[in-house]
Amino acid sequence: MKKRLKSISVCLLTACLTMNMTAFANAATATVFQGDTPNSGDVEAFERELKANNYTVTYKGFRGNYTSSSSPATGSNLNSASRSGNDVIYWSSHGSGTPSLNVINGPSFNTLNYFNPTQSSPLKIAIFGACYQLDGNTNRQSFASKMRNSNVRVIAGYHEQAPSSQDVTCINKYFEAVKDGNSVRYSWEAANAYVGKSGSWITLNYQDTKNEYYRMPGYKNERNSTYPTPTSSTPIYRYWGLSNSAAPVNALANEPYDEIPVKLSETSHSQKVRSDKVSDLMPDSIRQSADGTQRITFREPENHELNNPDLADNTARELLENQFALNDVTEHAIAEESFVMCAEIKPDGTDGEEELIAKRLIYTNNLYGIPIEGNMISVGVDENGVYDIIDTWKDVKPDSASTYGRSQALEYTDAVTAAEEYFSAKEANPGPITESRLIYAQNDANDYELSYALKYTNGAEIYVSLLDLDVTLVRNADI
Numbered sequence: 222m223k224k225r226l227k228s229i230s231v232c233l234l235t236a237c238l239t240m241n242m243t244a245f246a247n248a249a250t251a252t253v254f255q256g257d258t259p260n261s262g263d264v265e266a267f268e269r270e271l272k273a274n275n276y277t278v279t280y281k282g283f284r285g286n287y288t289s290s291s292s293p294a295t296g297s298n299l300n301s302a303s304r305s306g307n308d309v310i311y312w313s314s315h316g317s318g319t320p321s322l323n324v325i326n327g328p329s330f331n332t333l334n335y336f337n338p339t340q341s342s343p344l345k346i347a348i349f350g351a352c353y354q355l356d357g358n359t360n361r362q363s364f365a366s367k368m369r370n371s372n373v374r375v376i377a378g379y380h381e382q383a384p385s386s387q388d389v390t391c392i393n394k395y396f397e398a399v400k401d402g403n404s405v406r407y408s409w410e411a412a413n414a415y416v417g418k419s420g421s422w423i424t425l426n427y428q429d430t431k432n433e434y435y436r437m438p439g440y441k442n443e444r445n446s447t448y449p450t451p452t453s454s455t456p457i458y459r460y461w462g463l464s465n466s467a468a469p470v471n472a473l474a475n476e477p478y479d480e481i482p483v484k485l486s487e488t489s490h491s492q493k494v495r496s497d498k499v500s501d502l503m504p505d506s507i508r509q510s511a512d513g514t515q516r517i518t519f520r521e522p523e524n525h526e527l528n529n530p531d532l533a534d535n536t537a538r539e540l541l542e543n544q545f546a547l548n549d550v551t552e553h554a555i556a557e558e559s560f561v562m563c564a565e566i567k568p569d570g571t572d573g574e575e576e577l578i579a580k581r582l583i584y585t586n587n588l589y590g591i592p593i594e595g596n597m598i599s600v601g602v603d604e605n606g607v608y609d610i611i612d613t614w615k616d617v618k619p620d621s622a623s624t625y626g627r628s629q630a631l632e633y634t635d636a637v638t639a640a641e642e643y644f645s646a647k648e649a650n651p652g653p654i655t656e657s658r659l660i661y662a663q664n665d666a667n668d669y670e671l672s673y674a675l676k677y678t679n680g681a682e683i684y685v686s687l688l689d690l691d692v693t694l695v696r697n698a699d700i
Contacts, residue, residue, distance in 0.1 A: 250279075250306055251276050251277070251308060251309040252279040253267050253278060253279075253310070253313075254294035254299065254312040255282030255283055255313060255314075256282060256322055256351070257323040258313060259287050261283060261285060264282070264311065265284065266392040266396075267392050270393075271309070275439065276309075276439065279302070281295075282294035293323055293328070295330070296334065296335035299322075299335045299336055303335075303344055306342070307344050308344065308346065309346045309437065310348070311350065312347075312349050313350040313388070316353055316383070318353035320353060320355075322351055336367065338370075338372065338373050339370070339371055340370065343372060345374045345435070346437065347373060347376045348376075349376070349377070350378070350383055351379070351383055352382045353381070355378045355423045355425070356379075356381070358566075358570060358572055368427075369453070369457070375405045375435050376425040377405055377406075377422070377423070379418075379421050379423060382680070384413070387416035387417070390415065390416055394415040394416070394516070396408075397509045397516065398516070399436070399437050399440050401507050402436070402441035402442055403518065404434040404435060404436050404521060405424060405436065406426055406435075406460055407522060409424055410422055410460075410561065411518070411609060413462065415514075415611055415613065419462045419464070419583065420463055425458070425460075427455050427458075429449065429451065431449055432449070433524060456565050456566075456567075457565070457566050458564065458565050458573075460561065460563045462559050462581070463561075481588065481671070483670065483688045484668055484688060485618065485620065487668075488615075488617060488618045489513075490512075490513040491513060492614075493547065493550065493598060493612050494545055494598065494612045495545065499517055503519050505519070506518060513613075514611075514613040516609065516612075517609060517611075518608070519607060520608050522561060523578070523579075523603050523608075526577065527579060533602035536602050536606060536607060537600035540600065541600065550586075550614065553587075555584070555585040555592055556582070556583070556584055557582075558581065560577050561577070561578050561601075561603075562577055562578065579601055580602050581602075582602065584614075586614055588617075588661065591661055592660055594663045595613055596613060596669075633657070633673060636673040637673075639692065640683050640685055640692065649681075651677035653677065654676065657674065659671065659672070659674075660673075660674045662693055670686045670693070671686070671687045671688065672685055672686045673687065682696040683695050683696075
């Protein structure tokens with residue numbers, strides 16, 4: 222009888238634990254917002270990931286592609302969701318440094334006037350997939366003030382341009398890192414590194430050795446952390462990626478060589494960094510791979526100053542060359558770097574001292590110095606060594622049937638004319654060209670076409686293929 226009672230007690234305890242875990246798993250709520258961008262792919266990806274983890278999700282705005290009859294999410298939607306029963310919100314739209322949202326197709330509004338979390342609302346995480354929302358001390362101080370007067374623990378977004386054509390990939394990679402048990406801060410860094418935005422991302426976090434590693438509610442917690450409630454004296458820090466313009470970069474070709482390929486094709490769809498080598502060297506690492514790309518995370522970056530930044534370059538190079546035998550990458554890639562920085566946002570609005578806590582070394586595949594889009598190996602290094610590797614490198618070969626010569630008809634002026642005709646057909650005026658460069662842009666068939674990337678004074682960017690003068694990409698354009 223005693224054994225039976227004990228068995229019943231265990232069953233009751235198990236049932237109680239199961240009920241509690243189930244209640245927690247289903248307790249998280251979120252609202253996602255599709256603003257005025259051309260399509261809702263990233264918002265639907267965010268919604269899909271949350272629902273797969275038992276979130277209750279409210280969707281605001283249109284689905285699919287934007288048309289003249291579409292109804293983007295509004296400031297009123299944001300105000301209501303930030304004040305009511307959401308744990309997480311995600312907003313996607315065009316943005317400006319005012320900070321404003323829905324700035325191209327409207328209805329435009331000032332973000333800070335409508336993002337109004339309170340002490341009585343449960344909101345913990347706010348992510349803004351829009352350009353420039355956290356650019357400048359005034360904006361950041363205002364967002365930090367809203368954190369201090371609410372339950373928000375993390376705000377993530379951009380201090381530069383947000384990704385556009387790769388926004389869905391960014392969100393998918395964010396959740397891959399989240400599901401591995403990583404913090405919002407590192408997951409946002411890793412996702413943006415994946416899509417070439419290592420110098421654009423930013424998060425605001427409390428810093429108390431716990432809350433800077435705050436994780437998405439209801440997801441795996443790799444550190445088994447608990448998060449104390451911040452007090453009025455708990456500092457808020459910004460963590461951000463910063464492109465280092467002073468870093469040595471292999472010179473890009475201003476003009477094509479006498480005869481170079483217009484089209485490149487992949488010769489291998491496998492990862493450049495071999496998984497068996499990773500398993501041998503770092504058996505505790507977590508590896509996520511898909512579509513011939515991979516992220517290898519050894520640990521989250523530490524929150525300590527990087528005392529010898531130059532040593533980080535050697536650490537990354539030695540790992541790739543000596544451990545993975547990737548001399549062909551380090552010797553022939555376009556080598557760039559970005560910094561991971563942190564600084565306190567003080568209550569009076571001033572910034573504390575900026576501190577370099579990590580470097581990300583980026584090796585981009587290229588031909589004749591012309592970068593191949595989305596084709597790189599990135600190594601994150603902090604004071605304790607390498608913390609991750611992101612590998613999207615593909616070996617390529619020229620398409621011998623198509624070459625570009627100086628005497629051919631398709632030149633820079635033709636690309637400019639094609640871009641002008643595109644904007645004219647859309648009744649848009651982006652202003653003068655401020656920057657032009659050559660790039661091998663990836664097409665829908667996963668080949669790469671030699672293209673001109675043209676930037677304009679209003680922030681618009683357009684890719685024009687030298688294969689056929691097709692416009693293959695438009696970013697940040699008022700069309």
